[in-house]
Amino acid sequence: MILISSCLLGICTKYDGASNDCPLLMEYRQLGLFIPICPEQLGGLPTPRSPAEIVNGSGELVLAGLARVRDREGHDYTSQFLKGACEVIKIAGSFPIRAAVLKERSPSCGSSQIYDGSFSGIALDGQGVTTALLRKRGIPVYSEENLNRALLEELMSVSQRRQVPDPI
Numbered sequence: 001m002i003l004i005s006s007c008l009l010g011i012c013t014k015y016d017g018a019s020n021d022c023p024l025l026m027e028y029r030q031l032g033l034f035i036p037i038c039p040e041q042l043g044g045l046p047t048p049r050s051p052a053e054i055v056n057g058s059g060e061l062v063l064a065g066l067a068r069v070r071d072r073e074g075h076d077y078t079s080q081f082l083k084g085a086c087e088v089i090k091i092a093g094s095f096p097i098r099a100a101v102l103k104e105r106s107p108s109c110g111s112s113q114i115y116d117g118s119f120s121g122i123a124l125d126g127q128g129v130t131t132a133l134l135r136k137r138g139i140p141v142y143s144e145e146n147l148n149r150a151l152l153e154e155l156m157s158v159s160q161r162r163q164v165p166d167p168i
Contacts, residue, residue, distance in 0.1 A: 002155055003092060003100035003134075004029075005109050006036040008144050013038040017048035020103055022144045024152060033156050035095060039108040039130040043084025045077065052077050054107045055117035059132030069107050069129065072119050081108055085130040092139060099155050100134055104143040111143040 006013040008022040009029050025034070041047060050071035057067025062078060069081045085108065092100075102109030110128040115121070131141045142151070 001095045001097055002034050003037050003088065003097055003102070003139075004034045005101070005103040005106070005144075006038040006041075007103055008101065009034065009036050011036055011038070013041055013047055015040070015047070015049050015051045020144075022101075022147075024147060024149060025101065025144065028152065028156065031156065035091060035097075037088050037091060037130075039081065039084030039088050041084070042087035043077075043080035043082070045080050045084075050075070051119070052081070052107050053115045053117045053119060054126070054128070058114060058126030059107075059110075059129040060127070062129045063132055063136070070117070081129045084108060085133040088130050089133055089137060092134065092137070097139055099140045099142060100131075101142045101144055101147055101152075102128070102131055104145045111141045112146075 007020040008025050010019050010021045012019050052069050052071045055068050055070050061067035068076055069078045070076055102111055104110055105113050105115055105123055106128050108128045108130040111131050113123045114126045114128055116124045134141050
């Protein structure tokens with residue numbers, strides 16, 4: 001099974017109430033191998049909500065208590081982002097998760113880039129809070145931007161094989 005950012009599957013969980021449909025993932029969503037997640041919603045934030053960014057760091061630093069997640073108005077949502085990441089880990093522990101495909105540049109889900117905390121659209125290298133925690137737990141995280149059909153089919157085929165019990 002593969003964790004997928006809900007917004008990539010056409011579910012309106014993006015901060016502004018929209019989605020970020022990923023055609024490749026949408027094509028395969030009916031196979032029953034994806035578990036949609038939205039860490040922000042799992043952390044208790046509403047949809048729509050004010051956009052948030054990690055200030056002075058990345059997901060790893062948020063986990064270490066050295067950076068914060070704030071919205072444009074300066075409200076601190078660090079605790080909700082941490083709670084959401086922990087809820088995703090609980091979900092991952094309940095299923096045979098092979099990997100995650102998460103929304104790039106999200107303060108929760110970014111796998112190689114996040115916004116810089118200035119709300120000016122500037123991206124920098126780094127990962128979101130949920131991605132950092134998933135990777136810390138040994139779960140590979142991919143972006144929809146570097147996903148291709150061959151990789152997705154490989155992840156799905158391994159997921160299917162892992163779900164079949166070993167013969168006795």
